[in-house]
Amino acid sequence: MDTMSSTQLDLGTLSLREVNRALHEMTAGEVAVTNPRGAHSVAAGLTTPLQVTIAGHCGYYAAGMNQLADVVVDGTAGVGVGENMMSGSVRVRGNASQSAGATAHGGLLVVEGDAAARCGISMKGVDIVVGGSVGHMSAFMAQAGRLVVRGDAGEALGDSIYEARLYVRGRVASLGADCVEKEMRPEHLAELGDLLARAGYDDDPASYTRYGSARGLYHFHSDNAY
């Protein structure tokens, strides 16, 4: 299948494997996936610049491992949406369950609603913009990339963080080990403004606070032992 026209793939009549195989065989074009009904791994493993819209709620790992494709989940997403994404974009119109964008290396993940616990866990270069709030232990062991939260962050934000930059507009319940508040310099205001614009928001970047690594855990120190 190699088409630029709009294609519809119905999970009510096709199996998940048939739908994902059809998506993997396409190289361009727009695709609507209907009746996901909470199925796992919908539109996972895409490697071409498709425009995919999933009409409904998805289960685990929706659009996981994405490369180049732009995937919209027009509903809520289960555990690990966009996990290990390399490039492209994933947008969730509703809420996302835990571990959204886990270990992702690149691309843009937008969650228009709330994201639950561990959003951006071990993120390795992805940009994540959350329209609402994030749950506890978000950006846990984050290594690279940017996490933007337009609402509040739960307990232990950025626990054991390496080098990602976190921007939160609302309240942070608590910061995790080695995560600290940092100064918003002009380059941070600029990159945050750019991220918000790419995600479709026009908030004032100055209304955000930046958090990042104190780098106190980089080297062994006996006081770090619990």
Added chain:
Amino acid sequence: MCGIVGLHLRDPDLFPRLGELLTGMLGEMEERGADSAGVAVYGDPRWSPPGHATVSVLDASAPADELATALTAATGAEVSVLPLGSTYVVHAPGDVEPLLAAVRAAAPEALVAGFGEDLTVLKDVGHPRALAAQWGLAEAQGWQGVGHTRMATESAVTPSGAHPYAVGPDQCLVHNGSFANHATIRRELRARGVVFDSENDTEVGARYVAQALADGLDVETALKGLCAEFDGFYTLLVSNRDSFAVVRDAIACKPAVVAETGAWVAMASEYRALAHLPGVEGAHLFEPEPERIYAWTR
């Protein structure tokens, strides 16, 4: 893993469809655990007729008719024994305590899977869909149902290791996760005289809640106590004669999703178990927050 499902109906027009809806929910969670399964059904008029006490009995050695005769003779009430798979659903007019005592005396080798005024508990080793078919679950009616699909981690794959754990009157608890300090709490409860049926971690949670309710605490307070006392991972669904409650541990790595409409409240490990419920497209859908107790009362 393990899968949890629960459905608390508000609209009486749906009561005749409880079993059908619960069967779909349970089957959808088969991939989360297929070594055992169980359900608790509240208010089925055949299994737990109004005005009757019901005791669910697993693996009794006597044939159903012989057990019915023995129980009728022992209690003086007209006792019915309905075989559903390897469970006997025993019911009789009157209170539950004398019937429960008679069942324990007449079938000491059997496991009491649940008891109460309108609660029937069916559980066994096997595939969830096959067990639901054996039980005739799709034909069940009622106002509330709970189900569990098990992937065993903490104790053996036996009927007594299957969920639900329904160890107090009209109470039922299902669990996804594992308790780390169950042996310690089991010892403490045993010291208080609590008797256990298995070495299963979840049974300790259920006995803890039952003991708290017997001590006069409400479900919310009992579950707060559980959060303080138990270490480990858990999403729990705890039902009682008039209520339905959900709680997750502080880490909340075991999944849970709640959907609520004017006609029902449903909870499951994953959304796909709710996708067939009538009106789910308009439901308020949310993930329970850690250590917050969500309770709905009839």
